[in-house]
Amino acid sequence: MELAEPGLFIDGVTITLEGREIVSLTRKVAPGSVLTVMGPSGVGKSTLLAYIGGFLDPVFSARGRVFVNGTEVTALKPEDRHMGVLFQDPLLFPHMSVGANLMFALPETLRGREARAKRVAQALEGVGLAGLEARDPATLSGGQKARVALARVLASAPRALLLDEPFSKLDADLRAQTRELVFSKARESGLPVLLVTHDAADAEAAGGDIVRIGA
Amino acid sequence: MLTHLGPILAIGLLTVPVVFGLAGTLLPAFGYLPALGGTSFDLEPFRRLFAEPAILMSALMSLATGLVTAAFSLVTVMLFTAAWGGTRMFARIQHLLSPLLSVPHAATAFALAFLIAPSGLIARVLSPELTGWERPPDLLIVHDPLGLSMMAGLIVKEIPFLLLVTLAALPQVKPKRMRALIASMGYGRISGFAFGLWPSIYRQIRLPVFAVIAFATSVVDVAAILGPTTPAPLAVRLVTWMNDPDLSMRFLASAGAILQLGVTALAIAIWIGVEKLGALVRERLACAGCRFRRDRALRLGALAVMLASAGAIFAGIAALALWSVAGLWQYPDVLPARFELRNWMRVLPNLMEPLATTLSVALVSTIIAVVLAILCFAREDQIARPPGRGALTVLYLPLLVPQVAFLFGLQLLFILAGIEATWTALVFAHLVFVLPYAWLSLRDPWRAFDRRYDQIAAGLGKGPMRRFFQIRLPMLARPLLAVAAIGFSVSVGLYLPTVLVGAGRLTTITTEAVALASGGNRRVIGVYAFMQMVLPAAGFAVATIVPALIFRRYRDMHV
Numbered sequence: 001m002e003l004a005e006p007g008l009f010i011d012g013v014t015i016t017l018e019g020r021e022i023v024s025l026t027r028k029v030a031p032g033s034v035l036t037v038m039g040p041s042g043v044g045k046s047t048l049l050a051y052i053g054g055f056l057d058p059v060f061s062a063r064g065r066v067f068v069n070g071t072e073v074t075a076l077k078p079e080d081r082h083m084g085v086l087f088q089d090p091l092l093f094p095h096m097s098v099g100a101n102l103m104f105a106l107p108e109t110l111r112g113r114e115a116r117a118k119r120v121a122q123a124l125e126g127v128g129l130a131g132l133e134a135r136d137p138a139t140l141s142g143g144q145k146a147r148v149a150l151a152r153v154l155a156s157a158p159r160a161l162l163l164d165e166p167f168s169k170l171d172a173d174l175r176a177q178t179r180e181l182v183f184s185k186a187r188e189s190g191l192p193v194l195l196v197t198h199d200a201a202d203a204e205a206a207g208g209d210i211v212r213i214g215a
Numbered sequence: 216m217l218t219h220l221g222p223i224l225a226i227g228l229l230t231v232p233v234v235f236g237l238a239g240t241l242l243p244a245f246g247y248l249p250a251l252g253g254t255s256f257d258l259e260p261f262r263r264l265f266a267e268p269a270i271l272m273s274a275l276m277s278l279a280t281g282l283v284t285a286a287f288s289l290v291t292v293m294l295f296t297a298a299w300g301g302t303r304m305f306a307r308i309q310h311l312l313s314p315l316l317s318v319p320h321a322a323t324a325f326a327l328a329f330l331i332a333p334s335g336l337i338a339r340v341l342s343p344e345l346t347g348w349e350r351p352p353d354l355l356i357v358h359d360p361l362g363l364s365m366m367a368g369l370i371v372k373e374i375p376f377l378l379l380v381t382l383a384a385l386p387q388v389k390p391k392r393m394r395a396l397i398a399s400m401g402y403g404r405i406s407g408f409a410f411g412l413w414p415s416i417y418r419q420i421r422l423p424v425f426a427v428i429a430f431a432t433s434v435v436d437v438a439a440i441l442g443p444t445t446p447a448p449l450a451v452r453l454v455t456w457m458n459d460p461d462l463s464m465r466f467l468a469s470a471g472a473i474l475q476l477g478v479t480a481l482a483i484a485i486w487i488g489v490e491k492l493g494a495l496v497r498e499r500l501a502c503a504g505c506r507f508r509r510d511r512a513l514r515l516g517a518l519a520v521m522l523a524s525a526g527a528i529f530a531g532i533a534a535l536a537l538w539s540v541a542g543l544w545q546y547p548d549v550l551p552a553r554f555e556l557r558n559w560m561r562v563l564p565n566l567m568e569p570l571a572t573t574l575s576v577a578l579v580s581t582i583i584a585v586v587l588a589i590l591c592f593a594r595e596d597q598i599a600r601p602p603g604r605g606a607l608t609v610l611y612l613p614l615l616v617p618q619v620a621f622l623f624g625l626q627l628l629f630i631l632a633g634i635e636a637t638w639t640a641l642v643f644a645h646l647v648f649v650l651p652y653a654w655l656s657l658r659d660p661w662r663a664f665d666r667r668y669d670q671i672a673a674g675l676g677k678g679p680m681r682r683f684f685q686i687r688l689p690m691l692a693r694p695l696l697a698v699a700a701i702g703f704s705v706s707v708g709l710y711l712p713t714v715l716v717g718a719g720r721l722t723t724i725t726t727e728a729v730a731l732a733s734g735g736n737r738r739v740i741g742v743y744a745f746m747q748m749v750l751p752a753a754g755f756a757v758a759t760i761v762p763a764l765i766f767r768r769y770r771d772m773h774v
Binding site: 050053054055057058059077078079080081082083084085087089091093094095096097104105107136137138139152153156158162 | 598599600665666667668669670671672673674675676677678679682685686689690692766768769770771772
């Protein structure tokens with residue numbers, strides 16, 4: 001049956017604000033591929049991510065279902081959905097070291113201090129930041145922070161990635177680099193990705209389908 | 216689940232004591248109090264009240280005190296913000312705000328008294344060279360019949376409070392851009408501010424201004440320390456009657472409390488009239504395009520009043536501290552001849568019990584208040600709707616109704632319930648006053664918290680409890696501790712609720728200090744008043760140092 005297919009399935013999701021429709025979408029995103037939602041700033045394209053992630057502001061009303069690998073995530077609490085989110089700011093927890101940020105993200109099922117530390121080391125190595133566990137996130141460069149944020153979200157073993165203009169605050173060459181890293185990591189882990197952006201270059205680099213809203 | 220309880224408990228805590236307290240004052244005011252033999256309603260208590268000597272004089276004094284205090288403080292704050300907002304001087308004064316706010320009212324009053332009395336620090340500095348006084352002159356400066364010292368004592372304390380609420384409202388009017396825009400039209404700093412920015416600021420600080428009026432019309436501790444005695448302001452006389460061993464005086468006191476309610480209401484009504492008049496004048500001047508470019512004198516004047524009021528508190532504190540360690544100190548020497556710790560050694564044993572009560576009541580009421588405030592805000596996040604104006608009025612209720620008017624009744628209810636003078640009742644009474652401050656001071660930091668941290672943590676699979684305890688709580692540790700320090704200082708400074716609910720059996724540093732006022736032993740008063748200031752200051756120190764230590768390795772967690 002089609003719902004059990006792997007990947008992200010957005011099934012008739014419609015979000016409205018005071019009766020006005022903002023987004024209406026039915027799409028499938030295969031594992032490792034990217035669906036890009038494009039639109040100018042301020043049309044409310046982030047509400048789609050918020051709905052899927054489970055933190056839509058109650059002023060909006062929404063209907064429709066979202067499945068990942070056959071599970072209806074919209075029926076779950078936000079913390080049970082395991083939707084990895086990346087915002088335009090890295091939002092590393094400022095009161096934790098880089099390593100603790102990743103530790104916090106690791107699933108509880110991974111037990112043992114050593115095993116967890118090892119997984120954190122691997123995750124940092126995977127984004128080219130080996131050995132930075134003890135650092136205060138505030139001392140990292142913008143590009144490093146973005147990569148730690150990526151490593152953190154991947155460490156939590158998400159079902160899918162929700163990207164909310166995650167590259168828009170990086171300068172041009174860093175943006176291309178980070179973009180490449182994010183997409184290759186998602187492919188590597190076989191994660192379906194939903195990207196919201198107003199930057200055509202993001203959409204092009206993502207290589208998947210493009211949906212335009214609010215134009 | 217727990218968050219559903221937050222707003223309900225908070226609203227109940229703020230309204231129930233006020234409403235039932237008012238009822239408990241109203242009934243005896245009309246002669247009904249079966250426990251004391253009043254079984255029918257009549258106007259006898261009011262007849263007795265108006266037969267009291269100079270009662271209208273007392274009421275008038277209270278009315279004037281409220282209006283003068285509020286007007287003087289507000290105008291000073293407005294002019295100062297208008298003239299100096301955005302400058303380095305403004306920032307410097309801002310830094311003084313927390314320490315000034317944390318000083319309890321009674322301690323401020325003592326500080327001022329020790330400064331301006333004929334034998335106070337100012338007279339000593341000036342004498343005998345400038346004044347020729349070899350002995351303290353026989354001048355009635357403290358307890359002056361017009362209540363000017365009392366008003367000054369209230370003003371120096373209310374200026375920092377009104378400046379704080381103004382500062383909180385300021386960012387929303389985008390002062391930098393507006394100031395530049397208005398200046399480009401050729402308006403002077405003060406007139407531009409008054410015409411362009413002040414109306415929208417004032418709308419936001421109206422309730423705090425009303426709270427100042429309500430407090431100043433019914434203040435007891437400051438009035439007992441600095442106020443006139445023949446006759447004393449209304450609230451002071453009421454408390455004397457209330458504490459009279461002759462229980463039938465309670466009818467009189469209750470009737471007086473209703474009069475007090477009327478005086479405060481009248482003061483606020485007059486104020487609203489003045490508001491209207493002020494708005495009219497402002498509109499006229501603004502529409503006439505009056506620029507008032509030459510406002511230099513006014514600007515300097517505002518700064519001078521500001522500095523003088525802050526300076527008075529600090530200098531007064533120094534005087535208190537000096538007296539607490541003074542040995543022989545002859546007039547008109549500026550400094551004591553000898554310093555000794557004997558005063559402290561003598562007072563300390565008596566200080567211990569009030570100190571323990573002060574600390575335990577302040578800590579517990581603060582913790583409960585902060586938890587309730589957090590629950591309210593968490594609930595607000597859930598329903599994603601900020602509370603309306605009604606909620607804000609409820610929050611200000613205990614600050615807008617004169618304390619005597621509902622505390623008399625509340626005390627009566629506590630007596631009937633058999634919990635008068637218990638520690639629990641005292642914590643409860645303090646909570647009524649601590650909660651509004653906790654809520655108000657947590658509001659901005661809580662709303663400034665970036666919700667996306669929460670969303671990220673949810674995406675990482677963390678439930679609400681872990682998100683709160685591992686992310687939000689540590690990230691808000693600094694503002695939360697600051698809020699706690701404010702709540703703590705409010706509790707430490709509370710006089711009337713403590714006196715009435717503690718009924719003389721449970722005493723705090725503040726009630727002990729005020730009780731010493733009439734005795735006039737400056738060394739002992741110095742010790743108590745100094746302790747009164749040390750406790751809140753210690754609270755603020757802890758609130759600053761603890762997060763700095765915990766998060767010393769994390770740069771973004773510094774201020």
